[in-house]
Amino acid sequence: MVAKTFGSAVHGVDARTITVEVNVTQGQHLYISGLPDTAVKESEHRVESAMKTAHYFMPRNKVVVNLAPADIRKEGSAYDLPMALSILQASAQMNGNDLEKYVIMGELSLDGVLRPIKGVLPIAIQSRKENFKGFILPKANAREAAIVNNLDIIGVETLREAIDFFEGKQKIEPLVVDTREIFQSKLNHYDADFKDVQGQENIKRALEIAAAGGHNVIMIGPPGAGKTMLAKRLPTILPPLSLSEALETTKIHSVAGKIGKDASLLTTRPFRSPHHTISDVALVGGGGNPQPGEISLSHNGVLFLDELPEFKRTVLEVMRQPMEERKVTISRARVSIDYPANFMLVASMNPCPCGYYNHPEKECVCAPGVVQRYLSKISGPLLDRIDLHVEVVPVSFDEMTAQRKAETSEQIRERVVRAREIQSERFKDQTSIYCNAMMPSNMVKEICVINEAGVKLLKTAMERLGLSARAYDRILKVSRTIADLAGTAEIKTEHLAEAIQYRSLDREGWAG
Helix, strand or coil, X not given: CEEEEEEEEEECCEEEEEEEEEEEECCCCEEEECCECHHHHCHHHHHHHHHHHCCCCCCCCEEEEEXXXXXXXXXXXXXXXXXXXXXXXXXXXXXXXXXXXXXXXXEECCCCEEECCCCHHHHHHHHHHCCCCEEEEEHHHHHHHCCCCCCEEEEECEHHHHHHHHCCCCCCCCCCCCHHHHHHHCCCCCCCCHHHCCCCHHHHHHHHHHHHHCCCEEEECCCCCCHHHHHHCHHHHCCCCCHHHHHHHHHHHHHCCCCCCCCCCCCCCCEECCCCCCCHHHHHEECCCCEECHHHHCCXXXXXXXXHHHCCXXXXXCCHHHHHHCEEEEECCCCEEEEECCCEEEEXXXXXXXXXXXXXXXXXXXXXXXXXXXXCCCCHHHHHCCCEEEECXXXXXXXXXXXXXXXXXXXXXXXXXXXXXXXXXXXXXXXXXXXXXXXXXXXXXXXXXECHHHHHHHHHHHHHCCCCCCHHHHHHHHHHHHHHHHCCCCECHHHHHHHHCCEHHHCCCCCC
């Protein structure tokens, strides 16, 4: 007898429906075909033990399990549940009339309890697209899948519970979640706030400009100056996520298995801060079983690289293409996978190995030439993609103990949102440009027009400060953002002057 159920395989951030066919005939042994990996092949032992716990048995005949289409590699342990139900149906141990109306996924433990799986959200989205009645999955993943409406989400805890549901012995009500209510109730719910930061008004201003225009930023200063504290608060002033952005971000975290047990929808912009020992595969994504890396996990949010020169050079260089194209492409012999990677890069670094070069009070003890070698660990092409270079100085005792109230993140975010609205109107006819930082060179000439006084100022700055040619476009983009924050249509001289001061690492002889 042949039985059929449906599962799903996740590739990139999308899912593809897999048909699980089982045929029980005369003979011996269990055979699994359809390019299964080791975890799928080992399911025989998990399935047999779970069946015994539920008072069923593995047929002693020849059992052929086919995972179609057979040319797609099947990975992971989530095919345990559909395989178990198909085997029971094919061997006439259960009578499940509605098996083919549901997508079924779940990993079985030896006692028949279902363990949570990865990639639930893209599977649920694909199931609704293909007009399945519902999705049977581990109860721990049910809230995540329930984000998708018009699909019955049936969370089960054991194999026995799944069998009883299909045989009509147990009724399980579909889990219903109000996605919009969850989204609105937790929107912009951050633990940190800019009001906690005393002093550093010039750095706050730079981060406000970065948030308003989507610019990448690097902060350079001595230890304890507050670089990490400021970077962690950057997501709190970014524009709120839209519902579509939240779903897209949640899909990536779902594929990576980063969604918590009780969580469903990510409503705040992600902030990822990998350690400097990270490998290039972990940062960009990939591996034998391709997974999204830190770059994709920070999609629609912030990627913070603390102590930038300490990262391996190969790790930093692989970021260049994703920063430009806003996506990561993982290519294999059989398949090519795209992961979205539209993130803001925020980096911080000490000015030298000892950390005190240019410090107002402490003396640098580094040998001559060491500072330049330390800074040269960051390549020119990478610095070329960072718009704002900000020098951070330590906060004085008077500023730390001042009773003056600092601006809240909400107040700063209001100005950022207004600037982003101006940019949305400006780029409404563009499909892949959302903010000033994404403008190509030809568009910079059209949009970032400066007057004669501005041209003279920029020329003088380029000559006297020794600014590199690559700084030219960046200065114009940043000055356009400053003008948007000021609510002016034209770029004024003061906007240009402020943008010029954010190119400190381009100055000749900055490090002696």
